[in-house]
């Protein structure tokens with residue numbers, strides 16, 4: 001079994017909040033990320049896939065195919081967007097990094113499995129200090 005990771009970056013706006021809570025309750029729970037006027041992060045996304053090396057070709061998956069899948073299905077929908085209001089796969093979800101990692105997994109898993117490899121991990125770094133890992 002071999003593991004391969006592709007890194008991508010995107011910048012996006014969000015607000016972490018619940019509509020059914022007051023601004024002060026949201027601030028208590030979500031802190032600065034609940035600012036009603038939005039704010040942004042420069043996110044780094046790591047997609048790790050796994051499988052057996054193709055003996056004929058010597059690689060796990062064509063990296064340009066993997067890049068294209070991630071860009072088409074995820075990055076193009078997130079980059080320079082508002083995660084709360086513009087991203088179909090985050091509709092009606094709280095715009096946390098945890099929920100984003102799960103949503104990205106759900107979008108990518110079938111597309112990656114079509115290529116004969118398995119999705120292993122979705123890692124998102126929201127800041128240098130905070131990252132989330134999801135293994136499905």
Ligand code: NI
Pocket residue numbers: 014032033039040041
């Ligand atoms: Ni934030």
